[in-house]
Amino acid sequence: MKPRIGFFDFTGCEGCQLSVLNLEEEFLELLDLVEIAEFREVMSGQTDSLDIAFVEGSICRPEEEERLRAIRAKTRTLVALGACADTAGVNALVRFRDAHQVRRHIYGDDHPHLATDLPRPLSEVVRVDCRIPGCPIDGREFLDVLQALLMGRPPELPSYAVCVECKLAELPCTFDRGDICLGPVTRAGCAAVCIAGGDRCRGCRGLIDTPRQAPYWRILEEAGLTEEEILKEFRTFNIAGKGGR
């Protein structure tokens, strides 16, 4: 019997599930290897048991916690799909605002049905077996992780920084044109796509395991950033702690 996989989403933009669908030809080959048993965005129906669940989005409300626990209970391997599930992603920026006040401004009054808790990554609610970082995820990496899981070995993420991929692609350094870049401390695996597009790395894939924190902060300070500005850089995608310091 083919392994049964499912896709689920919580608070997020569904861009990671879309990136899976965007694999197109490979997606069709995937259907020969696995059975997609649940995928609400593009299919009806639910299932009782799964081998692998890919879960996108952050957890913000008690109902979401409950739904996530139910998914955990029916699946063997649970994978956090994308930044919102992995680190709470851009959702977590709301932590730095007064949510009650924001709701009042947006909706007029603070109606009880609008209440949310602070956005959390999946791992704060259930056990997460592995993760696919990024905002959005990279389709290739999704295939790599799935392949590893189907072959029964633990998936591995690159342990080096985006900087390495950027240098290999011979892209000009973002710092040289006067912009700030989180490439030196952010986990590789995206082929430095943002830098190739003329943007900068905002750290959506999270920190590498052992970022060289002190020298990196020195570079940022040399670039003229204050402590508050440096923290702000790390907050865009809610990178852990104080941005590795």
Next chain:
Amino acid sequence: MKIEVRHLSRIEGHAHLVVDAEHGEVRECRLEIVETPRLFEGILKGLHCTDVASVVARICGVCSHSHSLASLAATEKALGIETSEQTRNLRRLLAYGEIVQSHLLQLYFMAVPDYLGAPSLFPLAAARRDLLLRALRLKKLGNDLCQVVGGRAVHPVSLCIGGFSSLPEASPLQDLRRRFVAALPDFEATVELFARLEIPAFERETEYLCLQEKGYPLFGETLVSTAGVHASVAEYRSVLSEYVVPHSTAKFARTKGKSHMVGALARTRNAFAALSPMARTVASALGFTPCTTNPFHNLQARLIEVVHCVEESIRLIDRILADGLRPEKVQPPQGGGCASAAVEAPRGTLFHSYVYDDRGRLEQADCLIPTAQNLANIEADLRAFAPTLFPLGREEFTRRLEMLVRAYDPCISCSTHLLRVSFV
């Protein structure tokens, strides 16, 4: 009879459909929007103008390019930055790519299973492999166009205030042009498929609203509707008002006290004559007339728009290549200001409006999302449609109502993620 469909499938985001009917009368009929509010507008406050477009893209994975384009247009207008013809052409091409991608995803993966009696397209991988292959091939065209112009299929990386931070190469554009032409038989087969679908008969008059520009609406400065709205985009708040309902985390929006429709059907109705020749041929093959008031005809309207965008993309790629792609110096943004801009996103008119302080930090954001505008109209349609379905029995009753919601291609993530806010 009471039905409750929790976490409605084959739509973007989370909504429950609740209908309560007795003795042939609909007592209650709601689309409960249960997606968690992300309070995105709180996230935006204080961001520097150069970060706003890439953060707002994260509101929606399906229409990240439209959010970026509306955002950049509002920021550029606020800061008094002009864009070149090359930039405008490339952005238009990117918008075409997103409409092709988004519409084909909805048509094949979300809508078609209803009409083929399948829970999704995947179980058809063996029996109707041709169909699934064609759906994937066509959708890939739209994605690849976004990838080439925007640098990535979801959440673009090569757009910036004033232009592009990285230009596409000529050769992938030429390649896409070839593939668009080569895909015409696939589009013909798609038209044949949709011409055969049995579209439910249901008519209800409503107001159809979209932007107006010289050609078929995509970017524009004027807002028009079938009920006589004719206003500049800057005045959109005097035309459209939002309100909170207890069963929804998305605000609903309406024109002068009534519900209205935005999106493919509104555009094809309001600007039918501006469609490309091939798109009009497709319309007649589908038996589509611009005076329809059947919301299910959103499907045909979407397919007509896909063909329009493909034909226009071919033309536009030719023009871009004939003009030659030149790197342009983009002036770094300076100072502050305020402005509103709108684009026709795949699901309808999307407004972004910003106030920047004199250091270029976002002080106030106000955005109006297409689905927030359609929600009241969906409920009004559900209330009118449900009583006609009583004789069909519970299962078919539910199925038809779900199909009606899907016909609108609601994007729930969007509608709960960015709503009006003004900070003090």
